[in-house]
Amino acid sequence: MSNATVTGPRPGQKFAPWEDSSAKPLAEFRSVAKRFGDFTAISDFSLKIYEREFFALLGPSGCGKSTVMRMLAGFETPSAGEILLGNQNIVPVEPHERPVNMMFQSYALFPxxxxxxxxxxGLRRMKMPKVQIEQRVSEMLALVQMDKFRRRRPHQISGGQKQRVALARSLAxxxxxxxxxxPMAALDxxxxxxxxxxxxxxxxRLGTTFIIVTHDQEEAMTVASRIAVMDHGKLVQVATPLETYENPANRHVAEFVGDTNIFPGTIEPAGQGMCRLRDDASGCSFLATQSKPFVAGKRYFLNIRPEKMEMTAGHPQDGDNCIEGRVLDIAYLGNLSTYYVDIGQPKPLLVQMTNSQRVQSGHFSYNDQVWVSWHPNDGLLLDC
Structure with a gap:
C-alpha cells in the first residue's frame, strides 16, 4: 500500500466514540421517515455515525438500507425528520454541494x-489547478496500487481493478x-x-468515514467498526460485529447474521442465575444463563450458534443440555464441516466442527445416531 499518513484507527486500536457521551457525531439521522405514496420505506429512523468510522448498513433486499444512503447523498428527500452533517441540516442542500461522495455498485467508469x-x-469539474490534479491523481493511483495501469481504459482492466479505480475516483x-x-457485489x-x-x-490510512450498504453478513462483519441491522425500514440493532453476533437483539438479527439454532419455549427459574426453557416441539428442558430479567411462563427463544454445539456418538456426561438426533446431511467446507442433524422437528439442528487435521479420524457420517449438546453459557435467551 501507499505511504500515506495513517490517520484512521488501526486494527486492535481502541476506537469507540459511540461510547463517549461527549463525542459529536459526523452524520446524524433524527426521526427520519421516507414515504413513496402510501408505502413507508423508512420509519422513525435515528442514527449517529462518527468520524473515522467504517459503518455498515446491513439487511435483506427491500429493508430500506439503500434508501437511507440515497437520502444521505441527496438523491432522495426525507418525508420527515432531519439529516445532519456536522451541525448542518443537509436536507435542503443539493447533492453536488454536499461533502459526500458515492461509489456505485456498477462503478460507473467512463469507458x-x-x-x-x-x-x-471530478477534480477538473472543481476547476482544480492542473498541477494539483496531477499530484492528487498520482496519490490516488498509489493508494489503490493502480499506477502502472494509469493509461489503460476500463475494458482493459479486471473487475477488481475497476473497483479500485472507482474507489480512487470517489476519494480524489x-x-x-x-x-x-x-461495492464488491460483482467480485468473486x-x-x-x-x-x-x-x-x-x-x-x-485516510481516516475518511466510510458507510457501506450490503446484504452480505460476512462482508459487514469483516469491514465495519459498527453494524446497523435493518428490517422493514427500521433499525433493529446498532452494535459492533462482535456484539451483533454474540448478543443479537432479537430473533431476526440472530437468524440474519450468521447461522443459528432457535428453540422456542417457556421458561422457569432454576436458581443461581439460571433458568430452564421447555422446548415447544420436543418437550426437552434446556438450562440457560439468566443474562437479564425474565417473566416466568412467558415464551422466549433460546439461540445457540452451530460452532458452540458439540456432537458425540454417546450420551454426554452432563445431561442438562443435550438432544438425540440423526445426521441428515453434511456440508464439507474445507476448514470446517456443517452437520445437519434431524431431531424430529421441521428444521434440523446445525452443528459446525473444525477440520483441524488433514485426515479426520472418528468423524461422523450420514445416518449416524448422535447426541448434540452445549454449555448453558452458550445459549442466549431472546424475547419473542
Whole structure:
C-alpha cells in the first residue's frame, strides 16, 4: 500500500466514540421517515455515525438500507425528520454541494477515458489547478496500487481493478463521507475477501468515514467498526460485529447474521442465575444463563450458534443440555464441516466442527445416531 499518513484507527486500536457521551457525531439521522405514496420505506429512523468510522448498513433486499444512503447523498428527500452533517441540516442542500461522495455498485467508469482521466474527472469539474490534479491523481493511483495501469481504459482492466479505480475516483475529492453501495457485489468470493481487507486498510490510512450498504453478513462483519441491522425500514440493532453476533437483539438479527439454532419455549427459574426453557416441539428442558430479567411462563427463544454445539456418538456426561438426533446431511467446507442433524422437528439442528487435521479420524457420517449438546453459557435467551 501507499505511504500515506495513517490517520484512521488501526486494527486492535481502541476506537469507540459511540461510547463517549461527549463525542459529536459526523452524520446524524433524527426521526427520519421516507414515504413513496402510501408505502413507508423508512420509519422513525435515528442514527449517529462518527468520524473515522467504517459503518455498515446491513439487511435483506427491500429493508430500506439503500434508501437511507440515497437520502444521505441527496438523491432522495426525507418525508420527515432531519439529516445532519456536522451541525448542518443537509436536507435542503443539493447533492453536488454536499461533502459526500458515492461509489456505485456498477462503478460507473467512463469507458472512453483512461484510468487516470477517470480519477481526474471530478477534480477538473472543481476547476482544480492542473498541477494539483496531477499530484492528487498520482496519490490516488498509489493508494489503490493502480499506477502502472494509469493509461489503460476500463475494458482493459479486471473487475477488481475497476473497483479500485472507482474507489480512487470517489476519494480524489477528499469527501468527509464516502458512501459505498454494494461495492464488491460483482467480485468473486476470493477477490472480494482480499478487497475487503484492502478497503479497510485504505480507510485506516485516510481516516475518511466510510458507510457501506450490503446484504452480505460476512462482508459487514469483516469491514465495519459498527453494524446497523435493518428490517422493514427500521433499525433493529446498532452494535459492533462482535456484539451483533454474540448478543443479537432479537430473533431476526440472530437468524440474519450468521447461522443459528432457535428453540422456542417457556421458561422457569432454576436458581443461581439460571433458568430452564421447555422446548415447544420436543418437550426437552434446556438450562440457560439468566443474562437479564425474565417473566416466568412467558415464551422466549433460546439461540445457540452451530460452532458452540458439540456432537458425540454417546450420551454426554452432563445431561442438562443435550438432544438425540440423526445426521441428515453434511456440508464439507474445507476448514470446517456443517452437520445437519434431524431431531424430529421441521428444521434440523446445525452443528459446525473444525477440520483441524488433514485426515479426520472418528468423524461422523450420514445416518449416524448422535447426541448434540452445549454449555448453558452458550445459549442466549431472546424475547419473542
Amino acid at each position: 472512453h477515458l483512461t484510468v487516470e482521466d477517470n480519477i481526474a474527472f 475529492r477528499r469527501p468527509k463521507l464516502l458512501l459505498l453501495d454494494e 468470493k476470493k477477490l472480494r475477501r482480499e478487497t475487503q481487507l484492502e478497503l479497510v486498510d485504505i480507510q485506516c
